[in-house]
Amino acid sequence: MTTKLFGEPVRRREDQRLITGRGRYLDDIGSKALAAAFVRSPHAHARIVSIDVDEALDVEGLVAIYTYEDLTGPMAEPLPVLIPHPQLHAPRTGFPLANGEVNHVGEPVVMVVATDRYVAEDACDRIVVTYEELPVVVGVDAAREAAHAVHEEIPDNVAARHHQETGDVEPVLASSPRTLSFTQYIERSACMPMEGKGVHAKWDPDDSSLRVYTSTQASTSVRAAIAAKLELSLDAVEVIAPDVGGGFGVKIVHPWPEELLVPMAAINLRHEVKWTEDRREHFIGSAHERQQRQEITVGYDDDGRITALDVHIWHDNGAYTPYGIIVPIVTATQLVGPYAIPVYRVVVESVFTNTVIVTPYRGAGRPQGCYAMERTMDRIADELGLDRSVVRERNLIQPDQFPYDHHLTFQDGRPVIYDSGDYPGLLDKLKDLVGWSEAERLREEAEARGRLLGVGMAMYVEGTGPGPYEGGHVQVLGSGKVLVSTGLTSQGQGHETAFAQIVASELGVPIEDVEVTTGDTRRFGYAVGTFASRAAVMSGNAIALAARGVREKALRIAADVLEASPEDLEIDAGLVQVKGVPGTSIPLRTVAVLSNPLRYAFDEAAKQATQFAKAGDDDKPPVAEGDAPGLEHRDYYSPIRSTFASGAHAAIVEIDPATWEIDVVKYAVVHDCGNVVNPMIVEGQVHGGVAQGVGGALYERMAYDADGQLQNASFMDFLMPYASEVPDIDIDHQQTPSPLNPLGIKGAGEAGVIPGTAALASAIEDAVGRRIAAMPISPTELYDLVRSPDSEMTATAGRRAGTGVMA
Amino acid sequence: MTSIDSERTITVTVNGVPREATVPVRRLLSDALRHDLGLTGTHVGCEHGVCGACTVVVDGAAVRSCLMLAVQVDGAEVRTVEGLAREDHQGGQVLHPVQEAFRECHALQCGFCTPGFLMTIAAGLEGRDNSAELTEEEVDDMVGGNLCRCTGYANIKKAVHHAAAAMKDGA
Numbered sequence: 001m002t003t004k005l006f007g008e009p010v011r012r013r014e015d016q017r018l019i020t021g022r023g024r025y026l027d028d029i030g031s032k033a034l035a036a037a038f039v040r041s042p043h044a045h046a047r048i049v050s051i052d053v054d055e056a057l058d059v060e061g062l063v064a065i066y067t068y069e070d071l072t073g074p075m076a077e078p079l080p081v082l083i084p085h086p087q088l089h090a091p092r093t094g095f096p097l098a099n100g101e102v103n104h105v106g107e108p109v110v111m112v113v114a115t116d117r118y119v120a121e122d123a124c125d126r127i128v129v130t131y132e133e134l135p136v137v138v139g140v141d142a143a144r145e146a147a148h149a150v151h152e153e154i155p156d157n158v159a160a161r162h163h164q165e166t167g168d169v170e171p172v173l174a175s176s177p178r179t180l181s182f183t184q185y186i187e188r189s190a191c192m193p194m195e196g197k198g199v200h201a202k203w204d205p206d207d208s209s210l211r212v213y214t215s216t217q218a219s220t221s222v223r224a225a226i227a228a229k230l231e232l233s234l235d236a237v238e239v240i241a242p243d244v245g246g247g248f249g250v251k252i253v254h255p256w257p258e259e260l261l262v263p264m265a266a267i268n269l270r271h272e273v274k275w276t277e278d279r280r281e282h283f284i285g286s287a288h289e290r291q292q293r294q295e296i297t298v299g300y301d302d303d304g305r306i307t308a309l310d311v312h313i314w315h316d317n318g319a320y321t322p323y324g325i326i327v328p329i330v331t332a333t334q335l336v337g338p339y340a341i342p343v344y345r346v347v348v349e350s351v352f353t354n355t356v357i358v359t360p361y362r363g364a365g366r367p368q369g370c371y372a373m374e375r376t377m378d379r380i381a382d383e384l385g386l387d388r389s390v391v392r393e394r395n396l397i398q399p400d401q402f403p404y405d406h407h408l409t410f411q412d413g414r415p416v417i418y419d420s421g422d423y424p425g426l427l428d429k430l431k432d433l434v435g436w437s438e439a440e441r442l443r444e445e446a447e448a449r450g451r452l453l454g455v456g457m458a459m460y461v462e463g464t465g466p467g468p469y470e471g472g473h474v475q476v477l478g479s480g481k482v483l484v485s486t487g488l489t490s491q492g493q494g495h496e497t498a499f500a501q502i503v504a505s506e507l508g509v510p511i512e513d514v515e516v517t518t519g520d521t522r523r524f525g526y527a528v529g530t531f532a533s534r535a536a537v538m539s540g541n542a543i544a545l546a547a548r549g550v551r552e553k554a555l556r557i558a559a560d561v562l563e564a565s566p567e568d569l570e571i572d573a574g575l576v577q578v579k580g581v582p583g584t585s586i587p588l589r590t591v592a593v594l595s596n597p598l599r600y601a602f603d604e605a606a607k608q609a610t611q612f613a614k615a616g617d618d619d620k621p622p623v624a625e626g627d628a629p630g631l632e633h634r635d636y637y638s639p640i641r642s643t644f645a646s647g648a649h650a651a652i653v654e655i656d657p658a659t660w661e662i663d664v665v666k667y668a669v670v671h672d673c674g675n676v677v678n679p680m681i682v683e684g685q686v687h688g689g690v691a692q693g694v695g696g697a698l699y700e701r702m703a704y705d706a707d708g709q710l711q712n713a714s715f716m717d718f719l720m721p722y723a724s725e726v727p728d729i730d731i732d733h734q735q736t737p738s739p740l741n742p743l744g745i746k747g748a749g750e751a752g753v754i755p756g757t758a759a760l761a762s763a764i765e766d767a768v769g770r771r772i773a774a775m776p777i778s779p780t781e782l783y784d785l786v787r788s789p790d791s792e793m794t795a796t797a798g799r800r801a802g803t804g805v806m807a
Numbered sequence: 808m809t810s811i812d813s814e815r816t817i818t819v820t821v822n823g824v825p826r827e828a829t830v831p832v833r834r835l836l837s838d839a840l841r842h843d844l845g846l847t848g849t850h851v852g853c854e855h856g857v858c859g860a861c862t863v864v865v866d867g868a869a870v871r872s873c874l875m876l877a878v879q880v881d882g883a884e885v886r887t888v889e890g891l892a893r894e895d896h897q898g899g900q901v902l903h904p905v906q907e908a909f910r911e912c913h914a915l916q917c918g919f920c921t922p923g924f925l926m927t928i929a930a931g932l933e934g935r936d937n938s939a940e941l942t943e944e945e946v947d948d949m950v951g952g953n954l955c956r957c958t959g960y961a962n963i964k965k966a967v968h969h970a971a972a973a974m975k976d977g978a
Contacts, residue, residue, distance in 0.1 A: 011910055015909070016910070018918030019915065020892055021847070021849070021887065021888035021889040021891075022889075027847070060812075118833065118834070119812075194858065195917070243917075246916075246956050246957055279852070279855070492917025492918065494916070683913075684913050684957075684958060688956070691958075691959035692956070714855055714857070715855065716857050722953070729959070
C-alpha cells in the first residue's frame with residue numbers, strides 16, 4: 001500500500017482489462033444496434049446531378065436511406081467552424097451530407113441504415129449518384145497558382161492569411177552581414193490510430209433522452225454540438241468516450257458528420273444505431289496533416305548569430321477549415337523554438353485543396369515549424385563551416401532569460417512567453433548521449449564498410465497545456481473508495497493511472513482505493529478535451545486542486561472529532577491522524593460518513609452520521625453555512641497561458657549507396673517536461689512519438705494523384721512503421737518545473753514526434769552531401785536526388801571532398 | 808450456386824468451449840467472433856490483413872481473422888485473447904506470461920492492437936523450445952508483422968523477452 005506515488009513508474013491500472021480482451025471500445029458497444037454505412041464521393045471535385053436509390057430499396061434488411069434532402073433545421077446548415085479567427089477570412093465547412101457539391105474524395109453523400117453492416121454496404125453499392133466533374137486542385141503549389149478554385153467564390157484558394165511580426169524585418173535583413181534564402185517542402189501524413197472513428201447512439205423515447213458513445217477526444221463539446229444541431233436540450237444528451245483506440249488529434253475534430261447523423265437516425269428510427277469507420281473510410285474521410293511549402297530568409301552574422309528571420313509558408317488545409325487555423329498558428333509561433341530571434345516575421349497562407357481536411361495530428365504544426373527553424377540552423381552552419389551544434393548553441397535562449405517573451409500570440413490567444421527551461425543543458429546532454437564529437441570517426445568507419453554515415457540534430461520548444469480550463473472532482477465515499485472524475489477524455493495515455501497517482505499523493509490514500517473516470521459527461525460536464533499535450537497539465541492540476549479541497553474539508557471535520565487543530569493533522573494511508581501521536585486517528589472513510597449528516601441509517605456506517613449519534617451544537621445548523629454535505633470537492637485549473645516543454649533529438653543514419661536504403665542506427669532524445677507524474681508513461685509517450693516522427697520522415701506520405709485520388713489509402717500502401725522500422729531510442733531527462741501550475745508539470749504527449757523530420761533530414765544531408773529540401777524522403781527519392789545534376793551539394797560536402805574525408 | 812447471404816451453421820471450439828453459430832457464408836471470422844459470439848476482445852484495425860490487430864490462433868497457428876471466413880473454421884479450435892488467461896484452483900484468473908509481461912513492461916497504451924500482439928507472441932513463444940535463449944531476430948520476427956501506433960514497439964519487444972524469461976523459468 002503506497003500513497004506517495006507522484007513521480008513513480010506505477011504500472012497502469014487500465015491494463016488489466018485491456019490485456020484480457022475486456023476493454024470497451026466503440027464497436028464493442030451496442031450488439032443490437034442497426035448499422036450505418038456511407039456512400040462517399042469517388043470524385044475530388046464535382047457537382048451532384050442526381051441520387052438514385054431505387055435499386056437499393058430491394059435490399060433485404062435495409063431500414064433507411066438519408067440524403068441532404070432529409071436534413072432539416074440546423075442539420076441542413078454547414079458544419080460549424082469550430083475555432084473562428086479574425087485572420088481566417090474565408091472559412092468553409094461541408095454539410096453533414098453533401099449539399100450539391102463534393103470537394104474531396106470520401107466526402108459523405110448518402111447514409112444508409114440497415115440490419116447489419118454487410119447489408120448496409122450492399123445497399124450503398126446499389127445507390128447511383130451521378131456527378132458532373134469539376135477541375136481539381138491538389139497540393140500547395142497548385143492551390144497557390146490558383147488556375148482553378150476549390151470553392152468558386154474563393155478564386156485565390158486562400159482561406160486565411162496568418163501574419164505575425166516582432167519588428168521591422170526588412171531593414172534588419174538588409175543590414176545583416178549575411179543572408180540566405182531557401183524553399184523547402186514537407187508532405188502529408190495522418191494520425192492513423194489503430195481504431196478508427198465510431199459512433200453509437202441510443203434514444204430513449206420515454207424520457208426523450210439521447211445517449212451517445214463516440215470515439216472522441218472531446219466528449220463534452222460533442223455533446224454540445226449534438227444538442228445544438230439536433231435541437232435538443234443539453235440535459236437530454238449524454239456523451240461518453242469509451243476506451244479510445246488511439247487518437248493523436250484526429251478525434252479532437254468534432255462534430256464529425258457521423259457524430260450528428262448517427263444520433264439523428266437513432267432518434268428518427270427509435271432504434272439504436274452504430275457506425276464504425278473502416279480503414280479506407282479513415283484514409284479518405286477523416287483528416288490529414290503536415291503539407292507545407294516554406295520560403296525562408298534568414299539574416300545572420302559571421303558567428304552564426306541570427307539577426308532576423310522572415311518566413312512565408314503555404315499551408316494546405318484541404319477542402320474545408322472546421323478546425324480553423326490552429327495548425328498554421330502553431331507552426332508560425334512554435335517555429336522559433338529555443339532560439340532568441342531578434343526580429344521575426346511570419347506569414348502563413350492557408351489554402352484550400354480538393355483533398356481530405358487538415359486538422360491537428362500529434363505535433364499539430366510544430367514538426368513543420370521545427371523543420372523550418374532547424375534546417376535554417378543547418379544551412380547557416382554549412383555556409384559558415386561551423387559545427388551545427390555550435391550555431392545552435394550561439395542562438396539559444398539562456399537559462400537566466402526566463403520568463404522569455406517572444407512577443408507572439410499563441411494558438412490559445414495568449415502570449416508566447418516561455419515559463420522555464422534550460423536549453424544549453426539539453427544540447428549538452430544530447431551531444432553526450434548521441435556521441436556528437438565522435439561523428440567524424442564514425443563516418444570514416446562506416447565509409448570503410450562502404451556505407452555513408454551522417455548525424456543530425458534538432459531542438460524544439462513545445463507550448464503545452466493550453467486553456468481555457470479543465471476540471472476535476474474528487475469524492476470520498478463511506479466505503480473508503482475515492483471517486484475521481486474529469487471531463488477530459490483518454491486515448492491511451494494512462495490517465496486512470498496518472499490521475500490516481502496524483503490523488504493518492506495529494507490526499508494520502510492508497511491508490512487501490514482510487515477510481516478514475518474520464519470523458520463521461522454524466523460524471524463531469526465541463527471540459528475542453530485531450531489535445532495539445534494538455535491532459536496532465538490541465539486535468540492533472542485540476543484534480544490535484546480538487547483533492548486538496550477534499551483534504552482541507554476532511555481535516556476540518558476530523559479536527560472536530562479528534563479535538564485537535566486541522567494544522568496538527570495529516571492523512572496517511574487513508575487515516576487522518578494527529579501528527580506524532582500514533583493512535584489518535586480516524587479513518588478517512590469515517591470522515592466521509594460524518595461529512596453527510598443523516599436522518600436515516602441504512603447501514604452501520606450511516607448510523608454514525610445520524611442526528612442522534614453525536615451531540616450537536618443547538619445553535620448551529622447541521623450543515624454549516626457555506627458548507628455542503630459530503631466529502632467531495634470540485635475544482636478547476638485555468639492557466640494564464642501555456643507552459644513550454646522542450647527537448648532535443650539527434651539521429652545517426654547509415655545509407656547503403658547501392659540501394660540508398662536509409663538505416664537509422666542511433667536515435668537520441670533529451671526531454672524536459674518539468675515534473676513527471678509517471679516516468680514510465682512519459683517514456684512510452686516519447687517512444688511512440690519518435691516512431692511517428694521516423695514514419696513521417698522516411699515512410700509516410702499521402703500519395704494523391706492529380707485527380708485527387710488517394711493512391712495509397714490502405715495499410716498495404718501507406719507505409720506506417722512496423723517494429724523493423726523504428727530505431728532503438730536512447731533517452732535522457734532534464735526537469736525544469738513549470739512555475740505556472742501547482743504541480744510544476746509540462747505536457748509530454750506530442751514531444752516525441754516534433755523534431756523527427758528535421759533531425760533525420762539533417763542526418764541524411766550530412767551523409768550524402770546533397771541538400772535535402774523535401775521530406776519525407778524514400779530511398780528512391782534519395783537515389784534520384786543524388787543522381788540529379790540539379791541537386792545542390794552542401795558546402796560541408798565540398799569541404800570534405802577537399803580534405804579527402806569523403807569521396 | 809450459393810448466394811452471399813445464404814447461411815450455414817458452424818461448430819467451433821472457442822477457448823475450449825464448443826460453440827455453434829449460424830452465419831452468412833460471407834461473414835468474416837473476425838466479425839463472427841465479435842458480433843455472433845460476443846468475443847469483442849479481438850479487434851479489427853484494417854480488414855485487409857496488414858495490421859494484425861485481429862490475430863487469433865486457429866488450430867495452433869496465429870492467423871488474421873479478417874482474412875478468413877467464419878465458415879472456414881467449422882470444426883476447428885480457435886483461441887482468442889479472452890482465452891489466454893487461465894483459471895486457478897480458486898476460480899481466480901492467472902494471466903498468461905505474455906499478458907503479465909505487457910503490463911509489467913508498459914507494452915500497451917491505447918490497447919487496441921494489443922490482443923493481436925498477445926496472440927501472435929503467445930503462439931510464437933508456445934511454439935518454441937523455451938529452454939533455448941530467445942534471440943533478437945526471433946523477437947523481431949514475432950512482432951514484425953503487427954502494427955502499433957502508440958508504443959513505438961520498444962516496450963513490446965522488451966515484453967517478449969520478459970515473457971520468454973518467465974516461460975523459461977516456468978518450464
